[in-house]
Amino acid sequence: MRALLAFTGSRGDAQPGILLARALRERGHEVTLALAPNLVAFALDHGVPAVPFGCDTGDLLHAQRTDERFAARDPRARSRALFELQRRGVPEALADLRALAPGHDVVVAGMAGEELAESVARSIGVPFAAVHFFPIHPNSAVPVVPTRWAARLPGVVHRWGWSMLARARAAALSPVLPADLDPATPSVRIQAYDPDLFPGLRAELPGPFAGFPIDVDGLLRDRTSGVRITPNGSVTSTRPGEDSWDLPPSATTRPLADESSTAPMGPNTDTLSTSTSAWGTEFGAQLVIDSATTVFDVDHALHAWLESGTAPIYVGFGSMDVGDPVAFVAMLRAVCAARGRRLLLASGWADIAPGIDDQVAVVGQVDHARVLPQCVAAVHHGGAGTTAAALRAGVPQVICSVQADQPYWGQALQRLGLAATTPARTLTAAKLTALLDLVAAPEVGRRAANWAAGLRTDGVARTADAVEHLLDTAEIHTAGRLQ
Template identity: 65%
Template sequence: MRALLAFTGSRGDAQPGILLARALIARGHRVTLALAPNLVGFATEHGVPAVGFGCDSAALLRAQRTDARFGARNPWARVRAVLDLQRRGVPEMVADLRELVPGHEVVVAGMAGEEAAAVVAREAGVPFAAMHFFPIQATTVVPVVPARWAERIPGVVHRWGWSVLARARAAALAPVLPAGEPPVRVRIQAYDPALFPGLRDELPGPFTGFPVDVDGVLTTPPTADHRCDDLRIDGPHGSAEGSLPSTETIRAAGDSPFDTTVAVRRWLAAGSAPIYVGFGSMDVGDPVALVAMLRAVCARRGLRLLLASGWAAIPPSLDAEVAVVDQVDHAEVLPQCVAAVHHGGAGTTAAALRAGVPQVICSVQADQPYWGQALQRLGLAATAPARTLTAARLGALLDRISTPDVRRRATDYAATFTTDGVARAADSVEALAPITSEFVHAAGRLP
């Protein structure tokens, strides 16, 4: 099988595509992995060849932050800003994918860019699969508005609301996308439907579960030597085996995830369980103010702080009470934390669920507030919009999840968490591919 995988968006959007590509390649398939240009290096550094398509996703996020219309009092100005954002980069995606698709037998995309990839699959006459990391299709069980009051609205209203949103998005994209459907279209539900009671009865699936990075391959370079105990790191009192790494050591490590991993391991072993905070690729506003607030909240609770800065401009640093690093291996680190405070991206949400750690979801955009509300309904998390976060409010949210009942529910859910989501998604993609000759008489750009 020759598969074209098109996963644009932030790193959280790209990571499932990279994991799926690895799984398909391991099964002997030929895969072209297309990512936003700014994430091609991330994939190739972790052993998965990739090509760029569309626009730089970080630039699109910055454009959204700097567009004054999103904060305008005039609602029509905000609507126009949203519609412009929906269309931005779509023609470039379609053009790039048209060049890539010849020679492929199936096209797969993530939620971001799904419509553009579907158009290209239709034009090529090949089956199409979209990986949904959240239930965005019209149902009665997912409130169309991510708020507690919306849970009291009849389900039929939610179904109608989701249908209206889908038609509005289609209308926004119509000027830049040709109409039509691919010959076969499957929506892979890449999350746990148990988090939305009744959903399995309304969506056809397939339901594969979260596409988690089981082996941590995307947080540790493939060339890294895993014998971490043999590495010497300078501590605050000189160089010593097993000593606490210093701020200078973290800074000297620069962009080396391996050195950071070792530092975090030793920092975790040197003190009490911390609160984990991470906002991925989301805008955190004033990073200096954020770190100061987090330090104050954790100090008031007598807890240490582990902050994964992601795409935020927060310099790495480390002392006995606070560690600031670029990224961490969620599977390794989160089980050692007392709570996880994050933006509510599907990947981070899944990692915290798998770790059995209570969560505070401070949503920024897209599906994040829906995850916050869903987990709050099940007693697994507390949630609030990130823009409303203050030291007092964060403290109150942490109080709500720091109870035996929440910890028990989180632990119980972790015991049921399945880790074969990537493999099951690969099964679904394989089922779409027609039985053809090994040789396809069309030229495609294959890595």
């Protein structure tokens, strides 16, 4: 089998594609993995070949953050902004996939860019598989509006709402997608999440239900194993023995506090009260010292920090905007300190400098499978990948949703007593404290542990099974048409 995998979007959208590409390669298949240009290096860095298509997702996120219509009260203005954003870069992505597609037997895509990838598959007459990280297909089990009041509406309203949403999306993309394609091309929607999080859904959708594409062996753990400190006092993320590297979309160099400084650190001031010695002695494993640089092993430092004190509260917002990073870190530090808890912050794409002191550790990314079980709570944006990782770890969650499917995960887990949720735009120190109080209840911890015990972790393998089965079905279908 020769498979073209097209996974655009943020890192959370790309990770399942990378894991699926590796799984199919290990089964002997030929795979072309196409990712957004800014995520190709991420795949290559983890040993999975990839090629670019479409536009930089960092640019799309920036466009969304700066478009005032997304914050407008008028839902029509928000809808117009969303549909325009969905169309942006589609012609370029379509051209890239058309150039890549010939010679492949199947096309697979994530939810982002699903329509354009399917149009390419139909144009060359090969089967298509969409990997859904959330139940967006019309159904009556999931409220189309992610609120408590919407959950009380009749199921027929939910199904109608999802159908209208699908039609609106198709209409928004129709000007930039080809029409009159072969409707007989076999296709499947693989449901890559745990349907039991949405009671009644399993009976609503045909599946297949593969489960969350969990990174069970840590393939996608962060490879930024070092921090380089130069004589002029700057700190950059690096790997031992290599030059400094970019942490998109923020710059790599940040001022590091002086040995005696207690000022907070950040993009203009600093985000942590720490010093160069904190990296290399108390928590860090010193790897290189010369006249130019000092390099410390962040993985070792984080492990030592986790082992050195009480279980922390984990906070990570992935590629989402956290607003003013200095105020954000100050708020988190104050809330955790008031609770007598340490803070572990995965800064992701936020413009926050790395560093470690007794009470706070800031790193770029973490290995969720290794770190989350050592935390008392996980505060995050509600991306499907982070939600799944926290479910697997059995840790109570506070989901502060920003966009897309995130509020649905927040509401779903809150209804099941596994999390508390709020829109990120409403997050304050007082609200975060109240939400952490809710998930600190013993019954929430018990429910989270019970859910973790039953969570399947073979989602990547079952997704690969579904792709192979689709191709087998397509071959039988083709043979039947030729007879």
